[in-house]
Amino acid sequence: MNLKTGDNVTITSGRDRGKKGKILQVFPTKALVVVDGVNERTRHIRSRRSNDKGQKISFFAPLHASNVMLTCEKCGKPRRAKSVVASDGKKQRVCAKCQTPFTV
């Protein structure tokens, strides 16, 4: 998985296909990511006491990393990431099309 918190991604499948958002949380061992504004779910909470009201809580559920793609800022489109070694010897993720580095 080549995604980090703060990455701008585009959703490539499912109900929210085409939506863009920022990664809020990653679960590397499960290959899941939480994207801002994507995969919204509602949790319904029943009242516990008679005078209490039930509640609806909406939250963004995690989705699989294979269903998102990094968004290239220059191309403005979802692009594959290529790993290259920068001049300082560190690995860097770049856009496979225009070679612009993905910044976090």
Ligand SMILES: [Zn+2]
């Ligand atoms: Zn690009």
